[in-house]
Amino acid sequence: MKQCSECGTENTDAATVCSQCGKVLDAVGQGPSSIDRVQYQFVDLTPGDQDNDLVTLLTCPTLPEADVVVSHLEAAGIPASLPDEYKMLAAPWDLIKIRNFRVQIPPEHYDSAKEVLLTNVEPANPPETRPGEPGTGM
Numbered sequence: 001m002k003q004c005s006e007c008g009t010e011n012t013d014a015a016t017v018c019s020q021c022g023k024v025l026d027a028v029g030q031g032p033s034s035i036d037r038v039q040y041q042f043v044d045l046t047p048g049d050q051d052n053d054l055v056t057l058l059t060c061p062t063l064p065e066a067d068v069v070v071s072h073l074e075a076a077g078i079p080a081s082l083p084d085e086y087k088m089l090a091a092p093w094d095l096i097k098i099r100n101f102r103v104q105i106p107p108e109h110y111d112s113a114k115e116v117l118l119t120n121v122e123p124a125n126p127p128e129t130r131p132g133e134p135g136t137g138m
């Protein structure tokens with residue numbers, strides 16, 4: 001059941017608006033049905049980046065996420081660094097201002113790094129719509 005936050009009326013799960021007052025019901029309190037998936041925000045290489053020692057591969061909204069990315073990359077033999085980590089150590093009070101933690105790698109590893117991360121997040125068996133469950137005969 002979905003309870004209307006406006007008037008408290010209980011509506012069916014399928015309802016999108018309250019039957020009593022018409023308020024739009026959102027799925028508060030119901031766990032997301034979609035699988036958790038990390039959305040990597042890859043940064044495209046520009047031609048000039050090839051000349052740099054390090055390029056930004058992607059950005060993460062939080063430091064722990066960036067850390068996970070770095071450990072994935074290092075496990076694959078790609079030297080990755082977090083330039084914004086030092087920024088945080090130098091001025092931790094600025095942490096809330098940092099919205100994008102950059103993960104940097106040498107440009108020659110760009111393509112393989114992308115591949116490593118994309119392979120890591122893809123689930124082995126994508127839980128798509130099942131073609132019908134066996135054993136639930138009528």
Ligand SMILES: [Zn+2]
Nearest residue numbers: 004007018021
């Ligand atoms: Zn209502």
